[in-house]
Amino acid sequence: MSSEIETRIEEIVEELSFFDDELEKYEYLVDTGKALSPLSEDEKQEQYLIQGCTSQVWLICENTDGKLIFRGDSNTVIVKGLVALIIKIFSDLTPKEIVDFDTDRLGVLGLSEIITPNRQNGLKSMIERIKTYAQEAYHD
Amino acid sequence: MYKKYFEYFHDNKNIYLDSASTTQKPKVVLEAVQEYYTKYCANTHRSNFGNANRATTEFENARSTLKSFINAAHDEEIIFTKGVTESLNFIASSFVKDRFDTVIISSLEHHSNIVPWHMQGRSLHQGLEVVNCDENLSFDMEHFEQLLQENPNAFVSITHVSNAFGRINPVKNIIHIAHKYGVPVMIDGAQSLVHFNVDVQDLDVDFYALSSHKSYGPTGVGAMYIKKEHLKDVKAYQTGGATISDVSYDRSILLDSPFKFEAGTQNIAGVIGFAQALKFIQMLEYDRIIDYEAGIYEYMYEQLSEIEDIQLYTDSINCIGSLSFNVKGAMADDVGVLLDKMNVSIRYGHHCAQPIMKKLGLQGTARVSLGIYNDLHDIDMLIKNLKRALQILKG
Secondary structure, eight states: OOOHHHHHHHHHHHHHHTOSSHHHHHHHHHHHHHHSOOOOGGGOOGGGBOTTOSSOEEEEEEEETTEEEEEEEESSHHHHHHHHHHHHHHTTBOHHHHHHSOGGGGGGGOHHHHSOHHHHHHHHHHHHHHHHHHHHHHHO | OOGGGOGGGTTOOOEEOBTTTOOOOOHHHHHHHHHHHHHOOOOSSSOOSHHHHHHHHHHHHHHHHHHHHTTOSOGGGEEEESOHHHHHHHHIIIIITTTOSEEEEETTOOGGGTHHHHHTTOEETBEEEEEOBOTTOOBOHHHHHHHHHHOSSEEEEEESBOTTTOBBOOHHHHHHHHHHTTOOEEEEOTTTTTTSOOOHHHHTOSEEEEESTTTTSOSSOEEEEEOHHHHTTOOOSSOSTTSEEEEOSSOEEEOOTTGGGOOSSOOHHHHHHHHHHHHHHHHHOHHHHHHHHHHHHHHHHHHHHTSTTEEESSOSSSBOSEEEEEETTBOHHHHHHHHHHTTEEOEEEOTTOHHHHHHTTOSOEEEEEOOTTOOHHHHHHHHHHHHHHHHHHHO
16 A cells, blocks of 8 residues: 555656646746745744755744644745645655655656756755654654 | 857757856867877877877977967966866965965956965955955956055956956956056956957966866866966976976976976877867957857847846946846746756856855856857847746746
């Protein structure tokens, strides 16, 4: 039986598969980013910044009733779309679900084909931060 | 009309607008490199068999070609390096380090003319001074002279053309004023040779750094001009093979310039290719290059100016080669990524010039930079695709 994360990934893969034109995938990313609630200026603190992103990315994790809720933002529209996708995949899950998930599975999204190598490093850092948040919450 | 000289553009629809990062290489340069590797590959200045002699001759001919090209007076004033960055590091550590209290740079320097000074423990107002520029990025000559007056034991290191903005610094005047105060000047010519003639005697410059790969030549090679009167004061940057006249276990005696500055096996094919690139530029002639590129630049400037909410950071008079811009409501990174997906290659970001970006309150810019191979069609494609990118980003 596939996990909730796998189900969410499959949904995104399906959505992305509708687009033949690569530019349409970017339009989808931009739209996804615009739908993400922005962080307030007060929330854009150094401690939430992700290292390794060429653009600025902030990621906040809140533990609500045993589930991790992620909120995030970026100063660039396309990266904000990526942040939104990642949040869609990992938010509102138990720490154990995230800890148990093999992040290599994200490869099926094919994001490496649509984002630059520099941004791939940023994406990797973002996912590592999510894993760290989950591991800390799991061991608490 | 110049694309025909470059194999890169055969069967390749890429719109290449990143020549300030590196230029494409004409076929004659590729052939010269290949000829060395396939016909007479041998080390230089060591062996004495036929091909080794030919390699040495071609290598030294390249030195003479560069000497004539920039109107240096002597072959020994030309030293091959890995590129402009190495040339700047070279002079920083071998000439400036223990000799000068202050280094004066411009506001438009890229990291290669900032970081080496920091590595010497110089920071702003502690051995490093920065000449102001106004919002038009023009060099503040009055401030420069004031800095020279306040810092009698100074060295000046200034870029000829800013890589981030294409802004030309008035280097002849800068050198003239610095010399009034007895101060030597190094010019970073990374962005100049490809666009206009450099005459080191006319400039009366003390040190001039040159790039091959930004001037239609191979990567990993560059050169430095050192005025003859300074050669005795420049220490060897690295030592070892090919730099010595005699070695025992007790001491080493170095050769004279240029050999004492070129330790180890050089990028022989690169140097030979660099010379061929200079011959290619000679064949095109600078007058024609300047006229042709100015036409493209002007057209690009006008076309970009017509886009809504665009901010251009340079004008079309005091700049050459590169044009930097931002569009309100769109990050340069996103613009660049989308243009890339539409097969238009531009640079976006801080262009290795973070201090000036910070000074201007910018995270970065989109930069379009030209080579002789660009044409009006390239600019039309840039504009068309830029509009599409902005449509996607702004919704």
